[in-house]
Amino acid sequence: MGNAYYTQEDVHMRLHNSICKYKGEPVFIFVNLRDPVNTIYLSTLQGAKEVMRNLKIMTTDPDFVHRSLELGYVNYGQGGYRPGNAYYYARIPQRRQIQGISANNVTVLDAHGPSFGEIMGSTYVRNMLTNSYPTYADAIKQVEEGDVKGVAFHRHACVRRVDGHNISLFFKERGVALWNPKHRIFMIHPGNRDGSYLSAFFHKLGVPV
Numbered sequence: 001m002g003n004a005y006y007t008q009e010d011v012h013m014r015l016h017n018s019i020c021k022y023k024g025e026p027v028f029i030f031v032n033l034r035d036p037v038n039t040i041y042l043s044t045l046q047g048a049k050e051v052m053r054n055l056k057i058m059t060t061d062p063d064f065v066h067r068s069l070e071l072g073y074v075n076y077g078q079g080g081y082r083p084g085n086a087y088y089y090a091r092i093p094q095r096r097q098i099q100g101i102s103a104n105n106v107t108v109l110d111a112h113g114p115s116f117g118e119i120m121g122s123t124y125v126r127n128m129l130t131n132s133y134p135t136y137a138d139a140i141k142q143v144e145e146g147d148v149k150g151v152a153f154h155r156h157a158c159v160r161r162v163d164g165h166n167i168s169l170f171f172k173e174r175g176v177a178l179w180n181p182k183h184r185i186f187m188i189h190p191g192n193r194d195g196s197y198l199s200a201f202f203h204k205l206g207v208p209v
Helices: 008-015 123-129 136-144 195-204
Strands: 019-022 025-030 039-044 055-058 073-076 085-091 106-108 150-154 157-161 167-171 174-180 185-188
Touching: 008 039, 019 123, 025 123, 073 123, 073 150, 085 157, 136 150, 136 157, 136 167, 167 195, 174 195, 185 195
Parallel strands: 085 150
Antiparallel strands: 019 025, 025 039, 039 055, 073 085, 085 106, 150 157, 157 167, 167 174, 174 185
């Protein structure tokens, strides 16, 4: 699924300092303007099982993918110096020249979340891009026990403690249901026009709604 460019300047503009995929693994791209056209260098993000550092390939390599990287929730800070939380990341809705994902075309939809540029080389981002999430059961347990503030269990779903007591279920960046600890079920907010869709979506993930 590789792609050929007309000039190395074009390669630099579209791919330099961005994340793409190579053989299914998220990789950080470096482009040297002095190299022959379509030459790039790949380095894996933190957490990769097989580490690559400045692996030289051509953009025409069929294993190189520069489009269709899905974004969503990043589980950030678990086990770190601050309480863990889940933050939702999305592409900036305007046309840009960069084809990979980068600090210039991705934003966090939460005022308290780290910018994408701060974390783009981290294990947290790699987990999102490889769809590596805990189960719903693990997520709700962690939040109930107070180990973390929020945990995503799907690219578009997380559970989060929204104040000192209540736990909400989130779909993408919006809270859609409230946790009933007595009956151990999430109650979808009354009047939600997407209620039927959300119920079906969460049931598939093993979420009691």
